[in-house]
Amino acid sequence: MNTTKKFDKSLFEPLAASEKNSEVLAPQAGYWKDAWRRFKANKGALIGLILITLLLLIAFIGPYFNDHNYWSQNPSMSNQEHFGDHFFGTDDKGRDLWQRVWYGAKVSLLIAFIAAFLDVVIGVVFGGISGYFGGRVDAVMQRILEIIYSIPNIVVIILLMMYLEPGILPIAVALSFTGWVPMARVVRAQILKLKTQEYVLAARTMGASHFRILFKHLIPNVMGPIIIAVTFSIPSAIFFEAFLSFIGLGLRPPSASLGILVNDGYRVLQLFPFELFWPALVLSIIMLSFNLIGDGLRDALDPKMKK
Amino acid sequence: MTQPILQVKNLEKHFQLDRNKVLKAVDGISFEVMPGETFGLVGESGCGKSTTGRTIINLYDTTGGEVLFEGKNVHQLKGKNQKKFRRDMQMIFQDPYASLNPRKSVMDIIAEGLDIHEIASGKSREEVVYELLETVGLNKSHAARYPHEFSGGQRQRIGIARALAMEPKFIIADEPISALDVSVQAQVVNLMRKLQKEKGLTYLFIAHDLSMVKYISDRVGVMYLGRMAELADSDELYKEPLHPYTQGLLSTAPIPDPIQAKEREKIRIKGEIPSPLNPPSGCRFRTRCPYAMEVCAKVDPIWQEAKPNHWVACHLYQDSNPQ
Amino acid sequence: MKPLLEVSDLHVTFRSQHQEVKAIRGVDFTIGEGEVVAFVGESGSGKSVTFQSIMRLLPQPPANIDRGQVLYSGRDLTKLSEVDMQKIRGKEIAMIFQDPMTSLNPTIRVGKQITESLMRHQKLTSQEAKNRSIELLKMVGIPSPSERINQFPHQFSGGMRQRAMIAMALACSPKLLIADEPTTALDVTIQAQIIDLLKDLQNNTGSSIVFITHDLGVVAEIADRVAVMYAGKIVETGTLDEIFYDPKHPYTWGLLASMPKLDQSRDQDLASIPGSPPSLVNPPVGCPFTSRCPYAMKVCQEQMPEVTTSSDSHQVACWLQHPDAPEVKNPVASAGR
Numbered sequence: 001m002n003t004t005k006k007f008d009k010s011l012f013e014p015l016a017a018s019e020k021n022s023e024v025l026a027p028q029a030g031y032w033k034d035a036w037r038r039f040k041a042n043k044g045a046l047i048g049l050i051l052i053t054l055l056l057l058i059a060f061i062g063p064y065f066n067d068h069n070y071w072s073q074n075p076s077m078s079n080q081e082h083f084g085d086h087f088f089g090t091d092d093k094g095r096d097l098w099q100r101v102w103y104g105a106k107v108s109l110l111i112a113f114i115a116a117f118l119d120v121v122i123g124v125v126f127g128g129i130s131g132y133f134g135g136r137v138d139a140v141m142q143r144i145l146e147i148i149y150s151i152p153n154i155v156v157i158i159l160l161m162m163y164l165e166p167g168i169l170p171i172a173v174a175l176s177f178t179g180w181v182p183m184a185r186v187v188r189a190q191i192l193k194l195k196t197q198e199y200v201l202a203a204r205t206m207g208a209s210h211f212r213i214l215f216k217h218l219i220p221n222v223m224g225p226i227i228i229a230v231t232f233s234i235p236s237a238i239f240f241e242a243f244l245s246f247i248g249l250g251l252r253p254p255s256a257s258l259g260i261l262v263n264d265g266y267r268v269l270q271l272f273p274f275e276l277f278w279p280a281l282v283l284s285i286i287m288l289s290f291n292l293i294g295d296g297l298r299d300a301l302d303p304k305m306k307k
Numbered sequence: 308m309t310q311p312i313l314q315v316k317n318l319e320k321h322f323q324l325d326r327n328k329v330l331k332a333v334d335g336i337s338f339e340v341m342p343g344e345t346f347g348l349v350g351e352s353g354c355g356k357s358t359t360g361r362t363i364i365n366l367y368d369t370t371g372g373e374v375l376f377e378g379k380n381v382h383q384l385k386g387k388n389q390k391k392f393r394r395d396m397q398m399i400f401q402d403p404y405a406s407l408n409p410r411k412s413v414m415d416i417i418a419e420g421l422d423i424h425e426i427a428s429g430k431s432r433e434e435v436v437y438e439l440l441e442t443v444g445l446n447k448s449h450a451a452r453y454p455h456e457f458s459g460g461q462r463q464r465i466g467i468a469r470a471l472a473m474e475p476k477f478i479i480a481d482e483p484i485s486a487l488d489v490s491v492q493a494q495v496v497n498l499m500r501k502l503q504k505e506k507g508l509t510y511l512f513i514a515h516d517l518s519m520v521k522y523i524s525d526r527v528g529v530m531y532l533g534r535m536a537e538l539a540d541s542d543e544l545y546k547e548p549l550h551p552y553t554q555g556l557l558s559t560a561p562i563p564d565p566i567q568a569k570e571r572e573k574i575r576i577k578g579e580i581p582s583p584l585n586p587p588s589g590c591r592f593r594t595r596c597p598y599a600m601e602v603c604a605k606v607d608p609i610w611q612e613a614k615p616n617h618w619v620a621c622h623l624y625q626d627s628n629p630q
Numbered sequence: 631m632k633p634l635l636e637v638s639d640l641h642v643t644f645r646s647q648h649q650e651v652k653a654i655r656g657v658d659f660t661i662g663e664g665e666v667v668a669f670v671g672e673s674g675s676g677k678s679v680t681f682q683s684i685m686r687l688l689p690q691p692p693a694n695i696d697r698g699q700v701l702y703s704g705r706d707l708t709k710l711s712e713v714d715m716q717k718i719r720g721k722e723i724a725m726i727f728q729d730p731m732t733s734l735n736p737t738i739r740v741g742k743q744i745t746e747s748l749m750r751h752q753k754l755t756s757q758e759a760k761n762r763s764i765e766l767l768k769m770v771g772i773p774s775p776s777e778r779i780n781q782f783p784h785q786f787s788g789g790m791r792q793r794a795m796i797a798m799a800l801a802c803s804p805k806l807l808i809a810d811e812p813t814t815a816l817d818v819t820i821q822a823q824i825i826d827l828l829k830d831l832q833n834n835t836g837s838s839i840v841f842i843t844h845d846l847g848v849v850a851e852i853a854d855r856v857a858v859m860y861a862g863k864i865v866e867t868g869t870l871d872e873i874f875y876d877p878k879h880p881y882t883w884g885l886l887a888s889m890p891k892l893d894q895s896r897d898q899d900l901a902s903i904p905g906s907p908p909s910l911v912n913p914p915v916g917c918p919f920t921s922r923c924p925y926a927m928k929v930c931q932e933q934m935p936e937v938t939t940s941s942d943s944h945q946v947a948c949w950l951q952h953p954d955a956p957e958v959k960n961p962v963a964s965a966g967r
Contacts, residue, residue, distance in 0.1 A: 011929035012954045015920070041647065198406035202466070205364050206420040206473065207393030220410040351817035458906040488672035489844055493888035493902035500899065515818065518847075522890035522900070545892055559822035561847020563889045565870050568850045575826070576819040579787050595819075 035224075038300040045296020048289035055285055059102045059109075068096035070103040070256060079272050088278045091264060101278050104256040105286070107168060111257065112237040114172035115179055116230050122176065123183025124219060124226065130184070131191030132214050138188075145181055153178040161249045171244065171251070175237050186229050190222040224301035231294035235287045242283060258283045311339035312377060312477060312509050313363070319371035320355070320362045330584055332358040334533035335372065337610065342476075345503065345510040347524030347541065349517055349556070353583045354530040356513045360479045363511070364396055376477070394424060397470035401482035403462035407454040413440075413465055414450040420473040439468040443498060460491035467498065471506075479511045484519065496523055517560045521545055529553050532583055532591040535610065539617040549619040551596050552576070590622060598623060631662035634806055634838050635684075635723075640698035642676075642683045645691060651910050653679045655862040657698075661806065661838050668841045668849040670885070671859035674907055677842045680859075681808050685725060686715050702806075721751040724799035726792070728811035733795060734783040740767075741779025744798050751802045766797040771827060789820035793827065800831065808840045813848060825851050846889055850874060855943065858882050861907055861918035868944035876960075878946040880923045883961055901961070917949065925950060925958050 039045055063069075066087065074094035081089045088097035130141040157174045164170035194200065195218065203213050238258070244250045245259030246266075258279050265276030320333040333355040340346040348356045361367050363374050365381050374381040376392060384392050400406035407416055417436045421427045427435050437447045443464040454462055463483060470478055480499065484492040500523065502508060514520045520527055521541045528538040529552065537550040548554045555576035562568055578595045581587055587594050593603035600622060608620040642654035654676045661667050669677040682688050684700050684707060700707040707718065719725075727733045735743060744766060745759035754762065760779070767775035770793040783791055792812060799807055809828065813821040829852060832839055841852055849856055849870075856873040858866045858881065866879040877883055887901030894900075905922045908914055917923070920930040929949050938951040950958050 011932070012927050012949070012952065012956065014956070015926040015928055015931065037648075198400040198402055199408040201361075201366060202398065202400060202406055202469065203419060203423075204366055205393070205396070205398045206423055207390060208419070208423050212423065217408055217411075221408070223410075351819065460906055488906075489846070490672060490884055490888055490903040491906060493900040494904065497899045497902055517818070518890050518892050518894075521892060522894050522896060525896075541896075556818060557892065559818055560892065561818075561821075561845055561851060562892060563846035563850055563874070563886055564891065565850040565874050568847075575822060577823075579789055579820065580817065 035297075035300040039296050042296040042299055044292045045300075048292025048296065051285055052289040052293065055105070055282070055289070056109075059105045062102045063099055066096065066098060068099050070095060070099040079268065079275070081272070081274050089272075089274055091275055092268060097261075097275065097278055100256050100261060101258075101282055104258045104261045104279060105282050107251065107256065108238050108241055108258040108283075109286070111168055111172050111175070111241050112234045114169065115175040115237040116233050118172065118176035119180040119183045119233055120226060120230060122180040123229075124187050124222075126180065127184035127187030128191055128214050128219060128222075131188035132195055132210065132218065134192070134195075142188075145184060148178060149181045151178075157244065158249060161244070166249070166251055168251070171241060172237075174244075175240055179233060179237065183226070183229050183233065186225050187219075187222055190225055191218050194218055194221055228294060228298045228301060231290055231297055235290040235294075238283070238286060238290075258286075309342060310378070312342040313340040313511070314375040315339070315359075315363065315372070316375070317372035318359065318362060318369060318374060320358050320367055321370040324584075328584060331533050331586070332583065333362065336528075336530070336533075336535040337372075338528055338535065338538060340477075340509060340511060342509055343503075343507055344525040345512055345523055347520035347527040348511065348513045348530060349515060349520045349527060350530035351515060351580055353532065353580055355533040355583075356515075356530050357481055359530070360398070360481050360511060360513050364398055364479055365392070390424065394420070394473045395475055396477045396479065397473055397475040399463070399466050399470055399478060399480040399483045402486055403459045403466065404454075404486075406466050407462055409454055411453070412450065413452055413454070413457075416454070416465060417450075417468045417472055419469060424473070435472065436468075439471055442471065442502070443468045444494075458491070459487050460494055463487060463491075463495050464498065467495075467502070471502070474506075475508070477509045477511070479513070481513045482515070483512075485514060485516065492519070499523070517556050518562065529556065532581065532586050534591055534620065535618075536592065536621070537617075537619045543617055547617075549613055549617065549624055550592075550621050551598055551623070552592050590620070631665065633660045634663045634665075634703065635661040636699075636701040637680075637684065638699050638701075640680065640683070640700065641696040642679055642688075642693060643696050644693050649911050652913055653693075653862055653910060654683065655910075655913065657859075657862075657864055659857055659864060659867065661840060663805070664832075664836045664838055665855060666832060666839045666841060666853050667855045667857060668843060668853035669857050669859060670843060670846060670849055672844060672907060674861075674910070675859040676862040677859045678810050681725070681810065681840060681842065685719060685723060685808070686710075686712075687725075717751075720747055720799075720804070721802045722804055723806045723808065724802070724804040725808040725810065726795045726799050726812050728814050731783065731788075731791060734791060734798075736783050739780055739782055740786065740794050744779070744794075744801055747798065748801050762801070763797070766801060767794065769800070769831070770794070770797045771823075772797070788816055789823065792816060792820075792824055796824075796827065796831070800835070803835060804837060806838045806840065808842070810842045811844070812841075814843070814845070821848070828852065846874075846885060858885070861913060862910055863918065863947065865919065865948070866944075866946045868941070872941065872944045876944075878940065878944070878951065878960070879919075879948045880925055880950070880958075881919050884922075887961065917947075927955065 077090050077094040078092050079090065088101055091097055091100065126141065130138045156177050160174040160177060200213060200217055203217055241250065241257060242259030242262060245257055246263045250259055251257055261279035262276060262283060265279060269276050315336065315338050317335050317337055318333055319335055322330040322332060324330050336359065348359065350356045358367065362369055363381065369382055376396060379388060381392060414436050417439055418432050421432055421435060436450055440446060440449055445461060445464055457465065484495050487495060496519065503510060512520060512523055524541045526539065527541045527544050529536045529550065531552050537544065537548065537553045544553065545557065548557055555574045558572060558574045559576065574597065576595050581594055589605050590603040590608050593599040596603065602622050608622050609625060610618060610620045613619045613624040638658045640654055640657045644651040644653055657680055671677045683693065683695055686707065695708055698708065702718065707715065741760065741763050744763040745756065748754050748759040748762055749756065763779055764775045767778055772778050772790060772793050786794060813824050816824060825848065828839065843849060853870050855869055856867065857864050858873065858879065860881050866873065866877065866882050873882060877886060884901065884903035888903060890900060903922050908918050908921065914920060916932050917930045917935050920926045923930065927949055935947045935949045937945050937947045939945050949955055
């Protein structure tokens with residue numbers, strides 16, 4: 001064993017401190033960068049992201065591809081399948097479906113985004129306060145939340161829609177009337193888990209205010225779950241808006257949303273199936289992509305939740 | 308004579324777990340800490356040592372008794388005094404992974420106190436943080452990074468820098484090294500000792516590892532199930548432990564020396580730590596004590612000075628019943 | 631002493647999409663029959679991974695045994711089928727872990743968890759198995775075992791759970807017990823009880839024990855032989871006395887010096903090892919301890935040190951042992967006798 005190899009003597013000179021590799025830190029990879037890498041690795045999520053980007057792009061520039069608009073009626077041209085620059089054909093009143101589908105997609109997405117935004121604002125504040133203060137505050141707030149959630153939301157929405165003018169904002173408000181509840185629950189559960197962490201105690205020992213602890217320490221750490229909840233709440237808002245329009249509680253003509261278009265198409269399904277096909281296709285793509293993105297984000301932002 | 312910087316008088320902290328379940332985490336303990344010294348608090352899990360620390364720094368309200376910092380009751384501070392207290396007393400935590408907010412840069416973590424108390428901003432804030440990083444043995448370039456890029460020992464240094472930013476007089480270190488690897492523990496302990504010398508800090512050092520507490524502390528208090536069992540100078544405590552629990556702890560503490568380990572007298576503490584929800588009557592240690600007597604079950608031993616500066620709560624040393 | 635387990639040139643790598651962690655980088659050792667060998671090292675040194683890969687408990691992927699041989703009574707464990715391996719686990723080689731709560735099934739009564747393995751490995755009837763379980767629980771010092779076997783793990787305290795785990799591990803009288811930080815999660819007084827228990831059991835049954843720990847104090851209490859691991863390699867191995875009183879590797883010196891003795895003077899600083907262990911994603915070419923070693927030489931950075939043997943049992947991987955290296959006095963020698 002002790003047959004030592006011969007080495008150059010100079011190798012046995014002591015190493016100066018500067019020559020030693022001092023502590024090498026792990027490569028700098030932020031939370032978001034890391035999450036993006038995981039997201040990219042998920043093919044479904046990437047497809048979802050590409051689809052939704054394409055769809056948004058077309059929704060905004062598509063209307064310039066022909067000279068029609070979404071409201072002008074032309075009875076002589078009603079229910080025509082694809083011809084000339086009517087790429088998707090026309091509806092029963094002779095309005096251009098290409099224009100109406102993209103207009104409707106924009107309206108549906110706008111309603112969904114506003115509703116999601118309201119969900120986040122109300123849900124984060126409510127869930128955050130409820131979870132952070134705990135005890136009696138939490139008990140009271142949870143009862144309020146349960147009462148709101150126990151009323152079937154369709155009833156609430158129908159009542160609200162009777163009071164409010166049907167329009168983009170009122171529909172969004174009606175949707176988030178109960179829509180914020182799941183968000184509040186997600187946030188509350190996370191805050192309950194995080195608030196005993198030592199970094200929160202550290203902030204308290206330094207005299208940080210409740211506001212500071214909640215919004216500077218806790219909420220940033222709940223961003224992942226919040227974003228995930230939002231991506232899942234957008235398709236459900238779109239779906240619910242479609243449902244409202246379908247039962248006749250949605251926007252008024254000539255305005256359109258994907259739900260209204262699906263409803264219109266449904267009425268003439270047996271004669272002119274294309275009038276249902278196009279809006280339904282766009283609706284499906286939106287729903288599918290958001291769900292794919294949501295799944296991808298969940299895996300990317302919260303890798304532990306996967307199993 | 309110098310006044311103690313911290314006086315804990317008959318401190319009680321009970322947690323109401325249920326309608327009829329009360330956890331008496333800390334049940335009447337008293338001690339004083341002198342300026343510039345390190346006071347060690349040892350005990351096993353459930354003995355209330357961490358609760359004591361957190362009550363002293365006013366993370367918890369008291370159930371009974373009081374905590375005086377520089378003569379003022381910590382739990383009744385208001386306004387300006389309260390703000391001053393939040394600067395004067397700081398805490399270092401056990402878990403280097405949980406004690407730093409993962410979404411904040413090292414710069415923002417260390418500057419937290421500066422921001423809260425609006426002490427420094429902009430360029431001067433940066434300067435302060437850079438200087439603190441140097442003080443704890445890290446460097447400027449670390450300021451922009453995030454906690455997960457650091458090892459446990461480096462994170463603990465960041466936690467120390469955060470506490471130092473407030474220029475405190477008193478630091479509570481709650482098991483600051485028990486989550487670290489052996490070779491790194493010594494680094495952190497040496498750093499804490501260096502800072503104490505340079506800045507005249509006073510430490511309350513909470514740990515379960517008797518050999519480390521004994522090494523770093525001037526005086527040590529031994530806790531058992533919410534009560535103080537013994538309190539003495541650390542050398543005295545090591546040379547002449549009075550309480551059977553301390554004797555047991557000393558003889559079971561692992562020592563890295565096989566010959567000593569084999570030769571030393573072994574006082575084995577039998578059984579398990581009773582539930583703090585339902586502690587034994589009388590002396591709480593009696594169920595595991597090799598010298599338990601009849602009186603131990605009936606009467607609470609009195610906390611008394613058995614020898615000068617050596618306090619113990621044990622019937623073996625009560626005046627009325629000499630050994 | 632007859633060798634029971636012989637491991638040679640073991641390499642284990644964890645592969646994920648974007649990186650490879652070379653957790654074990656060539657480990658050789660032998661465990662003799664009836665021997666207690668302690669494996670010491672910091673977190674990430676590979677001490678637990680070594681034995682988890684020997685027991686084939688690591689999920690593959692990401693883990694992969696790249697190279698090496700693990701001979702147990704003449705059979706190479708790395709080449710056994712999963713079914714054959716199951717016959718070895720529990721029966722021949724048993725393992726206990728740091729956290730008994732996660733290794734006991736919380737929904738099954740403690741007694742049943744023990745009898746099940748008895749019935750499977752030893753083909754006992756359920757009554758025999760039950761009697762044997764009571765016997766085992768009694769042996770590990772659990773009071774009123776006949777009632778205790780009907781309880782669930784959460785009704786046991788931490789120390790009791792670890793005792794129950796030990797009883798379970800001993801159920802089939804294994805020849806080798808691998809104890810992975812079995813006392814780390816326990817309080818000092820309970821830790822001492824468990825160490826005493828393991829020592830007694832070892833004396834009575836004569837099985838071999840591998841004791842994985844980071845605590846040299848615990849090692850001093852229980853081990854016959856010690857292997858010090860650093861960055862996926864064994865840097866020094868020797869008998870208990872050799873490691874504590876005549877250590878040769880600067881890392882071992884550092885470990886010993888950084889623990890305060892109970893009679894340590896407060897006036898002097900603790901000797902500490904600067905820095906932290908290297909990343910095993912890109913392990914250094916030379917000795918992994920170079921960047922933290924006060925005696926580092928040029929050769930240390932460039933070449934992995936050779937293993938030198940200073941007695942039958944004492945081996946060190948350090949360039950200071952080379953005849954051309956400068957003489958370095960062991961700074962902790964005074965600590966011994």
